[in-house]
Amino acid sequence: MCSASSDLTAQAKIRNAAIAHFARDGFAKTNLRAVAATAGVSPGLVIHHFGSKEKLRSVCDDHVLRILVQRADNAGPSGMQDLFREYLSNPEEYRLQVQYMLRAIEEDTPAAGTFVDTLVAESEQVLRAGIADGSMRPSSDVRALAVLTVLNSVATLTMPPPLARALGHEQFGPDVLRRLALPTLELYTHGLFTDDAALNAARAALDDSPQEED
Amino acid sequence: MCSASSDLTAQAKIRNAAIAHFARDGFAKTNLRAVAATAGVSPGLVIHHFGSKEKLRSVCDDHVLRILVQRADNAGPSGMQDLFREYLSNPEEYRLQVQYMLRAIEEDTPAAGTFVDTLVAESEQVLRAGIADGSMRPSSDVRALAVLTVLNSVATLTMPPPLARALGHEQFGPDVLRRLALPTLELYTHGLFTDDAALNAARAALDDSPQEED
DNA sequence: CCAGGCATTGAACATCTGTTTAGTCTACTA
DNA sequence: TAGTAGACTAAACAGATGTTCAATGCCTGG
Numbered sequence: 001m002c003s004a005s006s007d008l009t010a011q012a013k014i015r016n017a018a019i020a021h022f023a024r025d026g027f028a029k030t031n032l033r034a035v036a037a038t039a040g041v042s043p044g045l046v047i048h049h050f051g052s053k054e055k056l057r058s059v060c061d062d063h064v065l066r067i068l069v070q071r072a073d074n075a076g077p078s079g080m081q082d083l084f085r086e087y088l089s090n091p092e093e094y095r096l097q098v099q100y101m102l103r104a105i106e107e108d109t110p111a112a113g114t115f116v117d118t119l120v121a122e123s124e125q126v127l128r129a130g131i132a133d134g135s136m137r138p139s140s141d142v143r144a145l146a147v148l149t150v151l152n153s154v155a156t157l158t159m160p161p162p163l164a165r166a167l168g169h170e171q172f173g174p175d176v177l178r179r180l181a182l183p184t185l186e187l188y189t190h191g192l193f194t195d196d197a198a199l200n201a202a203r204a205a206l207d208d209s210p211q212e213e214d
Numbered sequence: 215m216c217s218a219s220s221d222l223t224a225q226a227k228i229r230n231a232a233i234a235h236f237a238r239d240g241f242a243k244t245n246l247r248a249v250a251a252t253a254g255v256s257p258g259l260v261i262h263h264f265g266s267k268e269k270l271r272s273v274c275d276d277h278v279l280r281i282l283v284q285r286a287d288n289a290g291p292s293g294m295q296d297l298f299r300e301y302l303s304n305p306e307e308y309r310l311q312v313q314y315m316l317r318a319i320e321e322d323t324p325a326a327g328t329f330v331d332t333l334v335a336e337s338e339q340v341l342r343a344g345i346a347d348g349s350m351r352p353s354s355d356v357r358a359l360a361v362l363t364v365l366n367s368v369a370t371l372t373m374p375p376p377l378a379r380a381l382g383h384e385q386f387g388p389d390v391l392r393r394l395a396l397p398t399l400e401l402y403t404h405g406l407f408t409d410d411a412a413l414n415a416a417r418a419a420l421d422d423s424p425q426e427e428d
Numbered sequence: 429c430c431a432g433g434c435a436t437t438g439a440a441c442a443t444c445t446g447t448t449t450a451g452t453c454t455a456c457t458a
Numbered sequence: 459t460a461g462t463a464g465a466c467t468a469a470a471c472a473g474a475t476g477t478t479c480a481a482t483g484c485c486t487g488g
Contacts, residue, residue, distance in 0.1 A: 026242075028240075028242050029242055031474075032475075032476065032477090033474090033475075033476095041436075041437085042436065042437045042438070043437095043438095043475090043476085044437065044438075044439095044477080045435075045436055049435090053475095053476065053477090105376055106374055108375045112376055113376045115376075116377055116380060120377070130407075134408060135408055135411075136406055136407060137400075137404055139400060141396060141397050143381070144381065144393050144394055144396075145401070147377055147380050147381050147394070148394055148397050150377065151366075151369055151370065151377050152369060154369070154377070155365055155369030156365065159365060160319045160326075161322045162319055162327045162329075162331070163319075163364065163365050166330060166331060167357070167358060180358055180361070180362055182354055182358075182416060183354065183358045184362060185412055185416045186351075186354065188405055188407055188413075189406075189407045189413040190351055191402055191404050191405040192351060192402045192403075193350060193351075193402055194348060194349055194350060195349065195403075198403065202395050202396060202399045203396065206392060206395065245446080246445075246446065247445070255467090256468070257445090257446085257447085257467095258447080258448080258466075258468080258469095259466055261446075261447060261448080262465075262466075263465090266447080267446065267447090
């Protein structure tokens, strides 16, 4: 849509280039000269417009955050499911933003914090609704379950290359996601264990040492 | 046990310092001067003994890998369960090594690749055994399920700070692990959904777009 | 047309960091 | 005792990188 780089202001070109580089290589490994090069400007202009590499990062954070929460709001409160669906159906642009935010989560950026909070809150809301209407099983700790589902979703989208290779793919992508979809849904529908042995053992173990000892 | 740094050779002190720094800050953000400082030697000596920062990394990789697989072998082939148990019961030392290896997985190091392959293979073996003796439900894709369980386990141990904070903790640690244990076991025992709607929908969706059938 | 401000650049600067080098000290050996 | 090899250090080197600066071009308001 708005990918004609000539139409964009230099600030926007720099920001987009930075988002791409930060998403692909991470913040530390990205240097401003490379960002300036893909933006088609001089290194000095980056500083002139954004002040410093760190401020550039925070601008990118806010920009991606705003786009993602806006999309999430448009798509309705179905939690992480949307992330997957959009990831599968959408072109490069959205993948880039998701990848950027996942990087930001790893590097513990403020914007990533609010993004995660949003995801967890939505997920918890979905879980409580599902439990209320009987489509989901009650849980002993809905909050923890929400964190768990978000964690597993984020982990899937950030799947490290070694694990992707264990499935026969060079790196994570739509193919891997499709391959994992069925086992994941099977797990979420029927569970894995056929009896309560492991669960009861865990309950007993947690009762033994209810607090932390270190 | 062997933490009296005076007893160690300079090579070992440098290696241990490097492992600690790589585990805490990652490879890129770690500089040799910091490693040399915590090892109590000069920067030049690091190069003198290891040749380069990259070779130092590979030595650390192999060292940690050897320790971890040795522990895994001692504990028997119960897959990731051991990682958690040892993580919970053991002092700093083991946590450091696990953290180091998780960093290596993110950065896609050769040693991390073999470590992941070991985990996935063990996990798949455990799953097939469980399915055979009836303690686990059959899966449409055992290999993918093995990757999924390893992925979720690794994700839990590498839980990013924003998600840990969503549970009220400053960062990941034994407390968070204990908090997640019960919901995880509940999920693995009973599943989450009360009917097959989502599962059947996914099956239908995957039949619609059978991208590749390798 | 002019003046001033803004975008932009190329070069320079300062720092960080991996690495090299020359030299010192120590320990062992003949 | 003398010599040699290796551990070790301090200093310097070289490249990368974030940032600054002076200068140039461009556009706009007066």
